[in-house]
Amino acid sequence: MIVGCFWRGCEKESSKETKAVMDTASIDQSDAKMIISRNGTVQFTTKTADDENFDFGYNAEDYVSVGDYSNVTVVKTEPEAVTNEDIQNDIENRLKTHAMWNEKKEGTVEQFDLVNMDFTGTVDGKTFQNSTGTDINIRIGSGDYCKEVEAQIIGKNIGEKITFKVTMPDDSKFSDAAGKEAEYTVTVKSVRTLPDITDDVINKLTGGKYKTVSEYEAYIKQVLQKEKEIENSLTIFEETLGQVADTFEFKGVPEQEKEGDIDIETIRKEAEEKGVEPVELVNQYEAEGKTIAYEQSTNSKTNLLILYVAQKEGITVTGADIKALKDELIEWNAFKDEEDIAENLSERQLAHAALREKVCAYIAQKAE
Template identity: 25%
Template sequence: MKKKMIILLLTLGILGTAMGCGEKKDKTEDKEGTKTEQSAQEDFKLTNKDGKVVAADINKIEDYITLGEYKNLQVTEAPKASVTDEEVENSISYKLMSQYKVEVTEDRAVQQDDIVNIDFTGYMDGEEFEGGSAQGEDLLIGSGSMIEGFEDGLVGHKKGEEVTLDLTFPVDYRATELQGKAVQFKVKINSISVKPELTDEWAAANTDYKTVEEFRAAEKEAMQKSIDLEYEGQVKSDLFSMVVEATEFKEYPEALLEQGKKDVRERLDQMYQAQFQMTLDDYVKQQGISEEEVEQVLTESTQTYLQQNLIVQAIFNAEGIEMSEEDYTAEEAKFAELNGFPDVETMKMYYGDLNVLKDSVLWNKACDVIVETATVTEQEPEADTQAAQE
């Protein structure tokens, strides 16, 4: 279990970001976090000694892997989703609530459809329970996003008031340890706001569009683009996984492996300090995990990470792709546009670690090569399949 916990953090926090799907980096870090990021950027080297951008700087990559088939692959995917009008309305409603809300200045109590900003703490048997507290949370009264009685219990109270709510979790609540449990929430109302009325006048004054319909159409287009990008990313990930399965990994370059383990350990240490306010060494000691177990996890995780870069480089070699700094800059700009970033600098801020960004850009370039000759088939919708069987 302890080993699995470490592997999970490594996979989500490090390997996931290499595929371009990492979590957004919070730019309000403390001074120590900022220094770490700056140090990582100072150590970043885009090109090798020959002035080329490579995924793995190895002379004879065939000594380490035998690249599997990467052309003419076939993959079956779930049907690409289409945005519904209801989803568009929900998205707009959320934006109106979170981005465009108007604070109520008059001295009045909370009403249905108000947006209240609250701090709350949940207690069970007089003790705070995990996951039952939040600070500065926006809540739409009437949304049903909290357990029964929570939202209604705030109606009639004013800004600045502290309210105590005696409630009971539903018997079918998703967290089994809370099912049917009596709890108490202490809630402070920080502010009361309302969503603006969605009119053409409002749209013209607050958005880049002249009418509500134009605003809706643009929102739908943006949402569909996001779905399409997610679908494309899934296709690339699935195809790349097929290449990994077909590739023989003979051994791993010792220098890259050792450096990779150091990098993974450093990133994992940063994650523990950020999330749990303790170093990796402190966590390992606290949990009684042996150094041998840590070394094994670091080695396995780094090998998985290196597999990606070795395959990417092998594909580049097979295709005769040599990337100069100028070539990379063009690919980087394409990658930023592909993933919905307004510009490359914003994308760099999102990633934080430029090495991870570089790996993502090169991975995407290799996937473009794989996709060129691949055949992608969409599964029959489940309902249609059942109907056909009947």
């Protein structure tokens, strides 16, 4: 699936339970308003009028060429059906997003408990990357944050403040502390569980918009079915381009699309030339304060292909399309609200995503 995970909100999935602070690349756009996200990342946002086309700022044909895809034959498939398990999982994720927890304030922490905590880690008395957090949810024993740290919390009392030492793993999340002894102070605040899904819970979750579980389940089913239709269109688009994959020629990445100070492919090439491991260069660049674009090449090429087809077929994205996408992302529980979206995605990223939906739907309509 080319971009299916975007529609499922996987960009935020890892943060629904383990909300440790992770660095992300800032996005530079001219004539943009700068905001600081809650994790400290600089983001930029602009505003395209509802009836105005978003200007990507370049001609995709200058950066990519694609063979003739007009006569490609792809078998049209039907979207997968939404299951009851899909519906229940989605409702549970919405309860998590809106922090509708039952709080256990007494007892001890057990393996795989979801623990709400404050923590600070230091090496030689100084904090390091991703070593501090307040009111953070961590699934203990999952390794989502750090298995060495999590192991020290099992068996501790809820409400207890503990201090311990661990050797940090060789993990890019803690690059400046990898292999070093760190001292952590952790306050175990509560163990969190989800409430049973009842009419009262649904009424509270939706602010009274939905009164019963069955009514809300029917709504969620419609939302998930739309999502599966989009994913199906993405699959058809991928198969279409797959048939002409040998004709792709990428000539570079437009300046407007570059994310981060350096991309991982460049680092791999440099590491090969110097005869060192890529992780050594990653650690070096991060220590210098540079941001690494781990998926820039893949994302940029996908965006170029989408824009190439769009410009060839006269498909555009307006401010109204971007607004509709924001509404969909909130409906699908990918983001809590517009403020949450603004803190994580620029208007350019949203425009690319809206264009993907349009172009993939166009290709799917032509499938036989």
